[in-house]
Amino acid sequence: MVFVVGTVYCVVQAATSVARETFTVSAARYRESVDSATTLRVNPAIAVLYGIALVGAVLGSSLYVMFSARESVRVLFSGGVVFRSLMAALLGLSLLGLSGLVRSREPGRLRLTPAGIEHATLLGTRSATWDQITDIADVAASRAHNPIVLTIPDAKPIVVSNADRYGDAGPAVYWMVRHYWKHPEDRGELTDGRALARLVTAQFATD
Template sequence: MSILNLPEPANWSKAGARLVVAGIVVLAGLVYFLVRGILAGLRGNLWTTVLVLGIVTFPVMMMAALALAATGKTQLRTSGDATGFTVLPDKRFSMLYFTGMAVLAPSAILFAVFVPQGAIDIPMSRGMQVFSPVLFATAAVIAIGALILGVRREGVGYLKFTPSAIEIADVLKTREVEWDDIVDVRDHSDTKDGNKTGRSVVLCLRNGGEAVIGALNMYVPTGVPLYWMVRHYWRHPEDRAELRDSRALDRLRAGRFDLG
């Protein structure tokens, strides 16, 4: 079966609707912030305009990356060796992410410095004048840390499948889940936020916990093939030897998975 014809997990559509609402709320906030920055520039405070543009760059870049994934334009990238089969995010997603972080870090630092001095021409309550420098300083630290970790990892993350485990890496941490510790593979979580995991694979663990592999559509178009790939290799340990050679990629491209 072609990967384009694989059935979408039932609970993903529910999560997708909530993400759309969240996206609209974030977009409205960005537009408001951007308008305030532009108005400050028209009043002669170009410094405020420049910093606002720097702050909104990261969320705009991330929205562009999400749009890329949502429209099914993700390009499959993989690598393999004798240890296992690795799936990598689309290069364009990594480029958008690192560009946004690189612009966010200095902009957030300057915001944190100049807000207490009254040099930012954006209406703020007294509480926001006190709280926002802390918020922007924290954002700067996170951005710098993410850039350093991203450079060390040479990317924003990866999924590595080996005959014994799944290695899940993002810009902050790496987790390894052994196949033998997985008791079920689902398209949603059993927690109260079960339908908020998005286009993810939820690994139900023997100890009662869960491990979520998220943002699957950043790796392959729609993310659906990766969901069925994880389920297939969990249910068929006899096929895991394929993960050490080209057969895993052949199976992924052909969509030859157990859909039961």
């Protein structure tokens, strides 16, 4: 039932987008420059789809774990203790993701200020000052798609996966972050909208 509702939602959204000739939604709708910061957000519709998937996973895995342990109930696709353990792990991960989604109410946020950068996901928020960052790369050890990898000494790197979700093109967001890291004299642009104007035309230094 959860996935049926999700399917209906997707169909309606797709039909509406086609009717309005906006099938490809511009990420520019989810950018803002307020509170002395420039913030890029992921399309909120993704949060709805994540929620639908996570609710379905919680319901399915919890019901399987509950009924597969009963000898009086015959469960299809029964895989014994191993499969039951995998479903229990899925239940735990789904609950973790769902709680993160409820807490953040958005699937992703990238916030740049003159002082540093903040990256928020369903699993939490990490931040670093510009001076803490020693390198910015576009390749991650986890093989994330279109990543922005911020190297921080004595800490795990901050990995912004799928950077194209924060802009109309992932490379532009990558060069935006790198530009303000290497050019502190331009960081004032992050407080008054000029950084967003640069992002539209991708006018960033590529050194």
